Amino acid sequence: MGVLDGKVALITGGSRGIGKSIALTFAKEGASIVIASRTQKYIDRVATEVKELGRESLAISTDVCVPEQVDNMIKQTVDRFGHLDIIVNNAGRGISTEPIEISIEEWNEIINLNLTGVFLGCIAAGKVMIEQKHGKIINIASTAGVIGSPGMLHYSVAKAGVIMLTKNLATSWAEHNINVNCIAPGLTATKGVIKWGILTPDLYEEDTTVPRLLRPPVPENIADLALFLASSASDKITGELLIIRSLFSWDR
Amino acid sequence: MGLLDGRIALITGGSSGIGKSIALTYAKAGAKVVVASRKQENLDKVVEEIKELGRESLAIATDVKIPEQVDNMVKQTVNNFGRLDIMINNAGRGIPTEPLEISIKEWNHVLKLNLTSVFLGCIAAGKVMIEQKQGKIINIASTAGVVGSPGMMHYSVAKAGVIMLTKNLATSWAEHNINVNCIAPGFTLTERVIQWGILPSDKNEDGKLLPRLLRPPIPQNIADLALFLATSASDQITGELLIIRSHFSWDR
Numbered sequence: 104m105g106v107l108d109g110k111v112a113l114i115t116g117g118s119r120g121i122g123k124s125i126a127l128t129f130a131k132e133g134a135s136i137v138i139a140s141r142t143q144k145y146i147d148r149v150a151t152e153v154k155e156l157g158r159e160s161l162a163i164s165t166d167v168c169v170p171e172q173v174d175n176m177i178k179q180t181v182d183r184f185g186h187l188d189i190i191v192n193n194a195g196r197g198i199s200t201e202p203i204e205i206s207i208e209e210w211n212e213i214i215n216l217n218l219t220g221v222f223l224g225c226i227a228a229g230k231v232m233i234e235q236k237h238g239k240i241i242n243i244a245s246t247a248g249v250i251g252s253p254g255m256l257h258y259s260v261a262k263a264g265v266i267m268l269t270k271n272l273a274t275s276w277a278e279h280n281i282n283v284n285c286i287a288p289g290l291t292a293t294k295g296v297i298k299w300g301i302l303t304p305d306l307y308e309e310d311t312t313v314p315r316l317l318r319p320p321v322p323e324n325i326a327d328l329a330l331f332l333a334s335s336a337s338d339k340i341t342g343e344l345l346i347i348r349s350l351f352s353w354d355r
Numbered sequence: 356m357g358l359l360d361g362r363i364a365l366i367t368g369g370s371s372g373i374g375k376s377i378a379l380t381y382a383k384a385g386a387k388v389v390v391a392s393r394k395q396e397n398l399d400k401v402v403e404e405i406k407e408l409g410r411e412s413l414a415i416a417t418d419v420k421i422p423e424q425v426d427n428m429v430k431q432t433v434n435n436f437g438r439l440d441i442m443i444n445n446a447g448r449g450i451p452t453e454p455l456e457i458s459i460k461e462w463n464h465v466l467k468l469n470l471t472s473v474f475l476g477c478i479a480a481g482k483v484m485i486e487q488k489q490g491k492i493i494n495i496a497s498t499a500g501v502v503g504s505p506g507m508m509h510y511s512v513a514k515a516g517v518i519m520l521t522k523n524l525a526t527s528w529a530e531h532n533i534n535v536n537c538i539a540p541g542f543t544l545t546e547r548v549i550q551w552g553i554l555p556s557d558k559n560e561d562g563k564l565l566p567r568l569l570r571p572p573i574p575q576n577i578a579d580l581a582l583f584l585a586t587s588a589s590d591q592i593t594g595e596l597l598i599i600r601s602h603f604s605w606d607r
Contacts, residue, residue, distance in 0.1 A: 277568035277602035316529035327588040350529035
């Protein structure tokens with residue numbers, strides 16, 4: 104008996120990292136999983152893993168910056184499963200560029216991907232959830248949107264926008280039994296981050312002696328928090344920002 | 356298999372309201388539960404209920420404003436159960452007094468009951484948890500400490516202090532694998548609040564029950580969040596403030 108038995112969850116940016124971890128964690132708790140990101144073969148792999156766990160899964164190739172594609176992603180989900188209970192707007196990425204070096208093209212690209220993409224996902228899901236008279240929206244922001252990130256100005260501005268979007272929609276949709284919350288992970292030890300090489304091995308290796316709270320979180324830690332927000336245990340929490348960064352000093 | 360099997364939890368202010376709800380929720384999740392508050396007979400009732408759930412429980416009459424009594428409360432817990440895994444500093448109460456009417460006596464009392472008591476509980480539990488090299492401390496603050504409460508100025512100042520105490524101790528004790536977080540409930544429908552009679556209507560003008568997110572939380576909602584913070588699912592969350600107030604307008 105999983106805490107998400109019978110639920111239908113859609114995760115954008117679900118092919119790797121935090122998104123993939125959330126998809127698998129929700130699947131283990133009984134949800135049917137829709138995974139969206141741009142490249143079909145990557146999301147197909149995750150859909151296969153979900154099916155190996157005995158759950159249904161659908162992979163929909165989607166560019167979250169394009170309104171018609173976001174609408175299509177939702178439509179296909181409802182066509183296949185009949186409803187949409189949980190959406191995790193997770194797709195997003197930063198680029199490290201000093202402020203005066205940021206071109207208008209790069210500014211627009213980062214704002215589109217990290218903020219507008221979340222707005223589009225929220226509205227498309229919201230329309231369905233208002234009809235259903237229930238739903239849970241979980242937006243993945245970042246501590247960059249809380250304390251700033253001078254080397255990623257546009258990214259941190261976009262993430263701060265995601266937090267404010269969350270609070271506003273929570274207010275607007277409370278009457279429809281729709282919970283809207285956001286998670287702000289600090290720097291997370293994803294495979295991508297480990298490959299960048301900015302973390303010393305003692306900060307992510309299994310046999311490390313560094314106390315866990317002095318190491319950055321791993322994707323599964325973010326997924327555990329997302330699971331709490333997806334379950335009925337958090338039915339009375341809305342419009343809130345939940346930060347998860349351990350005490351990793353880069354995020355304070 | 357409960358999420359808190361084998362864990363030892365201590366809850367101050369555990370004889371009523373949010374504290375009692377946390378105690379019972381933890382017991383249902385498998386914990387052995389120590390409850391503390393001033394009146395033995397009120398605590399004994401909660402202990403009965405926990406034993407009826409098949410769990411071990413201990414009642415320790417304690418005035419959390421008195422250092423020796425707080426030390427004794429923790430000492431008796433460890434003497435009985437061998438250790439202390441989860442400390443909930445929940446005891447506290449506000450007095451509605453306009454700012455100019457607050458006597459120095461009342462100021463000191465409210466600060467002692469709501470802030471100093473939490474400090475005493477954290478330090479006493481912290482000493483044990485540092486020896487154990489693990490532990491979870493959960494402080495119950497209030498939205499009064501976040502958005503203020505002009506009619507209960509001293510209470511809101513004390514609760515803001517609890518939030519800052521939480522952040523500092525999280526930093527100090529991260530190296531010891533001790534998580535320190537706080538919950539800020541908004542206005543919550545406890546028995547005492549219901550008895551006060553200053554209740555918002557739970558129905559709209561047509562007499563229909565308001566949507567759940569437009570009604571205040573009940574103690575069980577707070578307890579569900581406290582359960583998340585007590586389990587390993589939140590192992591990488593520390594120094595954070597988790598607010599639970601639904602969208603109840605008195606708290607925004």
